Amino acid sequence: MSHRPSPLMALTTRLLPFADAASEGLPMSQLLRLSLFQVSVGMATVMLLGTLNRVMIVELSVPAVIVAVMIALPVLIAPFRALLGFRSDTHRSAIGWKRIPYLWFGSLWQMGGLAVMPFALLVLSGQQAVGPTWAGEVLAALAFLMTGLGLHMTQTAGLALATDRADDETRPRVVALLYVMFLLGMGLSALIIGWLLRDFAPFTLVRVVQGAAVVGIVLNLIALWKQEKVTPMSRAERATPRPKFSEAWADLIAGGQAGRLLAVVFFGTMAFNMQDVLLEPYGGEILGLSVSATTVLTAVWALGALIGFALAGRMLSRGRCPYRIAALGLLSGVVAFCTVIFAAPMGSSVMFFCGAGLIGFGSGLFAVATLTAAMKMPATGAAGHGLALGAWGAAQATAAGLSIALGGGLRDWIGGLATSGHLGEALNTPATGYSFVYHIEIGLLFVTLAALGPLVRYAPSRPRNKNTGSARIGLADFPT
16 A cells, blocks of 8 residues: 655645755755855845945946956856866775865965955055055955855855755755755845945945955855765775776767857857846945945845746746747747846836846746756766756856956947947936946847847747647747
8 A cells, every 4th residue: 555645745735945856865954055055146146246246346446347357356266177087987995985075175275366356356456555566466366266266166066065965856956955055045144144235334344244255164164075985995096097087978978969059058048147237336336335235236136046046947847948938038038138137217116126137037937957957968878967067057157257347348448438428418327338238138038039049949839728729839949
């Protein structure tokens, strides 16, 4: 006689989010504890992409192009995420750990970068008594590189560890839970950091950033504790030659669609992230919002992303094509950037916050859908979970860094031309540089839709209703 769950257990599984993500190999208590590394990564991301870029541009008067380059520096490590994931797949230690060493050293790099960052930023803004004039740029660059290396190493190894421990049935829900924890970490830390910086002062900035560094490593220590079994390896096993990265990469892209999917992830991420370095300064310079108010933008963005994620999860559970869900996210992004653009001439902070939430909604749909598609990509041989997740993360993070640097440079260039009168009297306003970048992002969203079309065509289609008559024109039927 089969065992049937009680009505209370069935109700709990339906109502509580991710209540069915646990498995025998990864109980819920350990899964929630492991997910704390995503909270740490989300908190550090808020510092890099939210609070610090606003403080540098508005309060410390650092040129936007320098800020954009500094924030983009961590992305120099991003192309190596696939290699980091592959190395964690094949790492051999005396006690048998593969992922924990990468989690630990990633946590150290992340903490070290955040610990020295506020002092580097103060020197960068000119608040120094002795030392060479280039010290600020060098110190800030090192701090951002250290933090970026820690972020990428921690997140890649952590996602791979969770994927290893989950079974085939629960693995998508586990990765989805970790993504939600990343968004929650961004949202909560944005609110807390914004409250702590409501009265800005240089030494307050030092205390807040260094406090985030300490909290981050504490969360990561709790997350990795006893998450990987100790399985001692003999010296002969450790001496066995490792698989080559080129062979593992060939295994990953053997399915035929992996290359196009990575291109879609790259261009879509560029479209959504070019505004990362500009959204908060846009609110401060154009709409006159305070530091605390603009920091809340990150929480609004995270809330929109959570709503988008919930919708994506519901649609995926009903068998919807992940590529069509990604297309819905791209179209939502078009509406979002139009809303942000019109917030300046309307002088409406409400429209601005709504646009920020819609950007999060669209990017959440797009990220979850492409991550799900990447997990379903056929991979054989030496290609493991770390390589697959690392490749997706590398494409996403590389595009984010390039778009941030490009966005800052374009804003300074076009803004300078506009305010100097070279673009005419109608465009002689500080909002022109920002608006130009937002229009570029809308164009990139349509480019991504064109690249996505063939993937929709080759994706498994849903059963059609025989009573509906002729089929409707879908995304795959448009010329690409």
